[in-house]
Amino acid sequence: MAATVYSGRKPRQSHTAIHRTDMGVWPAERHPTRWDVEEANQVPSSDLTERFRSALLYGEDDDLVATALTFDLEDYALQDLPLSQTGYTYPMILLSSLPKLPSDYDLSTISHSYAQIFEEHAFVKELGVGTLPVSARPPHLQLAIACVAAAISDPSVDGTEGSVAGDLFHAGLKLWIVILEVDNREARNAKAILAALLLSTYGTLSPDLLIRMKTSALICNIVTMCRRLRLTDPALSAYTTLNITERDLAGKSSLLCYMLLVDTMHALQTNDIPKYSVDELAFTMPQSGHSFRTTYIGILHGCDLPDDLSATEDALLLLTALLAHSLYLQKSFEAPFAVQTPPHCSPYRPLCLETEFTNRQATINAALNVWEARFGNTMSQDVLALFHFTRLQLLVPQISDLSLFAEQQLVGGIAPTFHDIPPEAVKLAWSVLANVEDSPTIQGKKLATWLPVVLYLAALVVWRADSGDGKNGGHGGSFSEVPDEHKSPHSAWETPDPGFWTRNGYAIVRADEVGLGQSPGVLDTMSRGTSLAFAGVIEWAADQPWSSGKVLKNQYGRPGRAAKGWCPDTIEGSLDDDTLNKNCHDQTVENAQSRFLDDDYYATRDYNMADIEVPLLSVGNWGGILLHLRGNVEGFVNAGSAVKYLRFITGRHDLPFYTPECVELQKSFLDAFLKGDDPKGWSRGEQPLVEYKVRVGDVGFNDAAAEAIYPTRSAPAWPPPNTQYTKYYLTSSHELTASHDDAITSQGTASFEALGNLKHPRLVSFTSKPFDSEVEFTGHIVTHLNVSVTAHEGATSTPSDIDLFVTLRHLDSSGKEIHYTGTVGDPVPVTKGWLRCSLRAVDTSHPRHKPWLPYRTYRSSDQLPVKPGEVYGVDLELWPTNVVVLPAEKLVFEVSSGDTQGAGLFEHNHPVDRSTEKFAGVNHVHFGNGRENWVMMPVIPTSGK
Structure with a gap:
């Protein structure tokens, strides 16, 4: 296309009929297009x-x-x-x-x-x-x-x-x-x-x-x-x-x-109004041949869609029209809502506007229900992302304002007023992100124009809800969800509210960790020095005249509470950023530098849990599959306490601490051991040793009210003594089957690229047949895989290690994944696990080693070689979990080379730790020649429930 092209510079005003066109404005005075001209x-x-x-x-x-x-x-x-x-x-x-x-x-x-x-x-x-x-x-x-x-x-x-x-x-x-x-x-x-x-x-x-x-x-x-x-x-x-x-x-x-x-x-x-009006579009729908106008009016009035309407193009057209309709609705009411009604005007005027707006919103929502009933189980993830976004836009009509809001918050200036994001909107935003993450990519030879737009705006909703003012992380908006009895001027993030607990006979001591807030010294999280400092605080509190001498240690909060709307950080103010940076160790940097448990860094962080003797209540969250869940279980099992209890809950990480049910759990336990008031028998062993929520059915995620229907079950020990460990075998045809015969006849390999990540996952998956009956899985899961790695053809470097990431997913009877509530309210799968192949060595002689939980010491001396083309059998643990699979539902076992959906905030993406020189290549799972690949699942028999 060899040519020189007009620069588009602005011509001076002329006396001719030709007008400037450099900004894309139509040359209005000379473009006759009417057929009769x-x-x-x-x-x-x-x-x-x-x-x-x-x-x-x-x-x-x-x-x-x-x-x-x-x-x-x-x-x-x-x-x-x-x-x-x-x-x-x-x-x-x-x-x-x-x-x-x-x-x-x-x-x-x-x-x-x-x-x-x-x-x-x-x-x-x-x-x-x-x-x-x-x-x-x-x-x-x-x-x-x-x-x-x-x-x-x-x-x-x-x-x-x-x-x-x-x-x-x-x-x-x-x-x-x-x-x-x-x-x-x-x-x-x-x-x-x-x-x-x-x-x-x-x-x-x-x-x-x-x-x-x-x-x-x-x-x-x-x-x-x-x-x-x-x-x-x-x-x-x-x-x-x-x-x-x-x-x-x-x-x-x-x-x-x-x-x-x-x-x-x-x-x-x-943040504009669409140029097309949905009402003017009267044409034949691209695939079905139905009249668009007739079909659209019908869906707005709650009518069923024609039986032969099933194509993606027709579904996408109706969905886009509903989104455009909602944008028209927002803009139509924007100006009237902005007008403040003078005192002498009728007080019913704004009420009528709001009622009309709400009614029209309800009409579009009802139409979306009709759309979901017809297309929800048949559409691809990219279309479902647009569907959830349309619901999100209806719930947060000012969503497009978030771009300006975010810009002003991040670079300074006066930001527009933006109301709090309701919890339901956050849930919808996560649904958008989850479906975007699973959508076809450019590598799949498909591009959905809407995905970048809905991804950006949905991510802004999550950012706004999580950060409160847009400057800090955490659940800034969560304070509005805390029950009123736990709100006071002294409320703090992840700590007991002094107002509530002092009314119940407790004194609250909130201590800044060394190097934070008003505590001088060098911040060195999770170190021996930090632990000893907390021990000093406990001893000090026990000696005070207002104290009974009995002290409970609870989790502590973070700086930045004031910015999140919780309370002032300190009495006299916190350290400035420069001073704080000089007085701290960066745990993320030190973790990357210290790769083995026998490194000096961990010498002051490796504790013998058997030394713990105080009464212990460990509360884990089934959805915390990348945060505290494993530690909750390991701490309970290995603590030396004569009196210890284990509880499993669901929901986000931040809110359950303040819910009535969980507060009553904490209060009754504390009353028993700090006050001697024990009507529930904690100190006498009359409470179940283990109690857990049973995740049955699809109640959605980040919805505490919906998750409240989960039943509670108890067990006399952990893992539940009646557990039946059952192997499900992987086959070269990508099946997950209980048939051992299918496993031993399976031949071949399943291959996937190394160094996958959230944006570009590289994986193979194995899917079960629909279950014939209800099955509960509760406890530890372990998988055995036969793996190898080969270099890319023509590669100049040779891979010398394999990173394995495994995920267990749950599909409903229609094949749609059931997501559970993650740490920050994000959608997560059933559970996950990881292993670096060079650290595959298992210490079977250690007393903590179990068939369902391989024990590793992770010391530098444990490293084993990984040679290209050589097959290695590895045992890999998945974090403890609970899930009930109902009849016609399925399980999917996923093996990948990096993070996949559900990793959320906790990615494994350090460029040095996961270098291309060490890992780049193709990973393989091998079948046949006596090699078996399986997942051992903890089945809870019906008779033991």
């Missing part, structure tokens, strides 16, 4: 082209433009009508100062990327853009194709000015404007609409504000063109001339569907 079908007159020449010359760069216009515009009038020519011969010389463009070869390569990736997008394939021969593609369409392809095929392109995709956008837009100005017939050419639509796709996703502004104007033009071509008019066929035929618009409905999708996403990004 004779000029619409005529080649531009010499007078018109001369006026156009004059307008361009009357600019800041007179010499440059004058040189560019030495080409005779009259020559353009001699070319044939577009449909009769084999190629386009637009006067490219009109355009000068083109940004750097790829060569013709590069353009061809980028276009191939478009065909391979973007052409599979919903609605786009029917448009036939990728099948057009290059000779039939006008230059502006070729640039638009290259723009989109460059943005999605090169992850290094950031979309800002100067990037390949950004340059292509600016060049394509300038060329599009000039082409339509030179020949008004192009305003009725389907290819011009397609070019503008593809440019708008990139503009919607670009981080560049100027590009998004230009895209807004471009979308206005597209909508106008579509309306004037009667594409949205149900009573008339498409307007046709020699420029445009029914053949050109064979994908009319797909074009409108994709236009609606891009328009809606752009409105979300720019």
